[in-house]
Amino acid sequence: MFDFRQLRYFIAVAEELSFTRAAIRLHISQPPLSQQIQALERDLGVSLLERSKRKVALTEPGQVFLEQARQILAQAELARSRTAAVAAxxxxxxxxxxxxxxxxxPALPRALxxxxxxxxxxxxxxxxxYTEPQFAALLAxxxxxxxxxxxPRHIQDxxxxxxxxxxxxxxxxxLPSSHPLATREELRMADVADEAFVTQPRELAATLHDRLRKLAGEAGFQPRIVQQAxxxxxLLALVxxxxxxxLVPATMRVVHLAGVSYVPLADHSAHLLLAVASRIGDPSPVLAQFLATVEQSAAGPGG
Structure with a gap:
């Protein structure tokens, strides 16, 4: 069976219609070129070229094979490039x-x-x-x-x-914009111990729900939750x-809703983690490329 080298040699001769010019183009001597073309013709059982002292011309089978040879090499190059792209x-x-x-x-749209x-x-x-279902989905x-x-809440995870x-x-x-504390530059959880709170159901958003209870507990009270969304x-519509x-992350400030004001919390634990989670040892090149991109975007301006 012919190989890619023979196809490249044949295409060069067919395009140059000269063994001499084809050999110069391929950076080889003329005898090995002629030998490879003859081997290709023997393998195919047809004559691809008409040779004379004055010219080289394609036979009818040679014209058909030239088109097919170009397609084969193009498909092979496409396979090589696509394989390399997946590996990278x-x-x-x-x-x-x-x-x-x-x-x-901004971390998500910036990374994407x-x-x-x-x-x-x-x-x-x-x-x-939500976060906990993400951990389960990753492990599955x-x-x-x-x-x-x-x-993750579980050590095995x-x-x-x-x-x-x-x-x-x-x-x-x-806070509602009409609230007496809405104009404060910052607040502590102890300042709102007597207030009503609205939250998401814990079964949906355990992280923020538990952080509210943790901050309130550190301030010496249990939050009075009156409504859920x-x-x-x-939640902002309820506010x-x-x-x-x-209780909301700072980036929720971008949601401008009439009647809602945002006030920073000064409590030491008043923050929420943002992290990218993946499986340890995942061999996916696509994942590795994405994680590298996330790190680059986080390290860049505004990261």
Missing amino acids: GHSGQLRLAYTVSVSFH LRHRQAAPEVSIQLCEM NEIDVGFVRDE ARQLQLRVLDREPLLLA QQING AAGLGLA
Whole structure:
């Protein structure tokens, strides 16, 4: 069976219609070139070239084989380049999950934009998912990477997952704009011990729910939760309605809702983790490329 070298040799002769010019183009001597073309013709059982002292011309089978030879080499180059792209993490698929609150943080769009520029052929499947379900999905190989808000709660999970911390985002209190404390430059949880709170259900958003209870406990009280909303941005509508205060990440400031004011918390523990989680030892080149992109975007201006 012919090989790629013989195909390249034949194409050069067919295009130059001269063994001498083809040999110069290929940087080889003429005798090996002639021998390879003769071997190719013997293998195919046809004459590809008409040779005379004055000229070289393609036979009819030679014209057909020239077109096929070009296609074979082009397909081989495509296979090589695509294989190299996958090995380098520049092609393939990435399944990425993120919590709703992360969609307001610049780390996610910044990483996605930079990765799209670095690896435009990678298909990214995005899905919203709370932190604890993300850990379960990672361990079940249902997603490849996740933007999470907490560390794994179980030791056996932590041993199989790795986290790259991107931010420890400050937490704010969202208050009705008519509230007497809404104009303060900062607050402590002790200042709102007697206030009503609105939260997400713990089974959906355990991280923020537990952080509220932790901060309140450190301030010496249990939060009085009077209403719940499924999504974090839904809490703000409840705040605007005057039903209570809400604990939210600082990037929620970008949500400008009439009747809602944001005041920073000065308590030491008033922050929320933002990290990228993935499986330890995952060999995926696409994942490695994405994690490198995340680190670059976090280290760059505004990171």
